[in-house]
Amino acid sequence: MELFTTPLGEMKIVEHYLFYDRPFIFLCEDKVSNKFVVHLVDDDERSEKWFFVPSSNLRVEAVRTGRISLRDSIINAETGVIWEVITPFDGSEGSALIRNCSSLTETDLPGPNAVLSLPDNRLPKKNIDAKKEADQLYRDVLFLYLNDGEHSQLINADHLGLILLRSQGLLHSLIDTDGSSKGRISKSTKEKATMYYAGDFAASVGIKLEAKSNGLFDSPIQSALELFIDLLDASTDKELLINLLSNVQKRSIARYRFLLQSLLQANVSIKAEWGSPKKNIKVASLTLDQINHAIDIMDLEGEDVTQKIKLVGDLVGLLTDNEKKRYTFEFINMDGERYKGTLSHEIIENVMSGLSFNVPAKNISVELEETIEINQATSEERIYYTLVNIG
Structure with missing residues (x-):
């Protein structure tokens, strides 16, 4: 990270938001990790004037993604005050003055429609693939990547809940290989297929799910997860999907369709990545068009199972x-x-x-x-x- 000295102390630039020959808007932090969104306000032949706006992580994301305008981020600064910093070109110390946000004039502020439009960055970056995580945890893991096409890291809570519910319901039926003779899926069978939330990551929205059982031993959840990935992978090809569906229960077909419908309702594509300590990684993905096509192939709309x-x-x-x-x-x-x-x-x-x-x-x-x-x-x-x- 680029270091620079100000009257507020040494800072490091975390990210440039607007740069043309020199920084105009950027994010920096001091030695104790206090963050500031910095705006170039004015300059003359002797110095530059900057506004250092103290900002929380959530405010930083709201500014960089355009959910709050640059103007509002200054006049509605979270602390009620900002720093006005003067940095002379001759390298001398300069000055720093606390400004009350209510004292700012129109000439100090960006236009009312000035916004940034950068990809969301609130979720942590995924620094390991599913196979490596499975090896480290001795657990089967499933990573779900949900992408709205705009790289947003926000998703409607109802939609996310429904997607996870449908994914879990499908795994319940896929693990229930003798369900046709037993009726309702038993509690003990569901427990074998239960996945647990283990974190999130930037994907747009990425969800980590982890199996309860030790993945070093053969477990029914492994075959269910593999079939889950196979269903997604086959859904891009009519013949493959029809052939695969012929070997699963009607209940599983219905629940797979429920999952695809929940993805359409959320308007997100999906990528699934399964890792197992006993097997290699398997990955499959579907675009929104492919999801629609897979539903048409199954031709179950309006039918009861x-x-x-x-x-x-x-x-x-x-x-x-x-x-x-x-x-x-x-x-x-x-x-x-x-x-x-x-x-x-x-x-x-x-x-x-x-x-x-x-x-x-x-x-x-x-x-x-x-x-x-x-x-x-x-x-x-x-x-x-x-x-x-x-x-």
């Missing part, structure tokens, strides 16, 4: 109320998971014809129809169950 599941457990509730047209059931499987829903038309007709069931019924087998309903507006997932067979 339905599958039949068989369970063993206790039928603890069965309601047949002809007057109110209510026909519901409640079932608890052997793992203690509770299923509630409606009766199929066939069972309702049988009940109305005189068929009865002893409830509670212990240790019986049932067949349920599980329907994942997709809300087209929000991509929300709701699961409904219909009892189609008993015994």
Whole structure:
């Protein structure tokens, strides 16, 4: 960093914002890391006049990215005062004077529309790739890069939350390889696929996720993460994507589509980087156009995802109320998971014809129809169950 001496002491230039033959606007800091946004205000044949505006890290980012104008950053300085510094050309000491912001005149200030427009710099730079981080942590790691095309390091909190929720939901289903016979994804299965937030980085917005289990041993999360990357990678090619989707559950297809929809809602492209102590790094990325194309390939819009599941457990509730047209059931499987829903038309007709069931019924087998309903507006997932067979 370039060092220079002022009446305020020795400073070092951190970043030039406007430079033409000489600095006009730049960021500097003193020996104890106090930061100043510095403006060249005036000059004559003997000296230059500068405004040193004390600035926090957040104020610095607001100025350099144009979220606050240069004029407002001076008259609304965080401390209420700035330093007016005179630096003579002959190398003599010069002077420094505290100016109250309310005393500044129009001739002291930039125009009202003067702003900088530099890339956001508030997030830390990523100084290690996913593979090296995985090796150091003995954990599988997933880096997500979310880019709005303008290098902004801001993202709507709702959008970010939904992207992370959809990513985690997809991993839950990808790890649940025998889910078609068990119905709802179990708590223990979800725990195996749970990723933990481990930090952020400049990407535009970069998110680090880390697995809980030791990555030096074989773990289901490794195959789920690899398939996650493979889905993204295949989504640029129709034939590859269709072939890959033919080997995953309908639930996973729906959840992958949910993830892609959340990216569209946030208007961000995605790059994913997976590192594992036992394997090499894998990277895949999708532009917004490619995300749109992948959704079209899957051709799931407006459809519900339905599958039949068989369970063993206790039928603890069965309601047949002809007057109110209510026909519901409640079932608890052997793992203690509770299923509630409606009766199929066939069972309702049988009940109305005189068929009865002893409830509670212990240790019986049932067949349920599980329907994942997709809300087209929000991509929300709701699961409904219909009892189609008993015994």
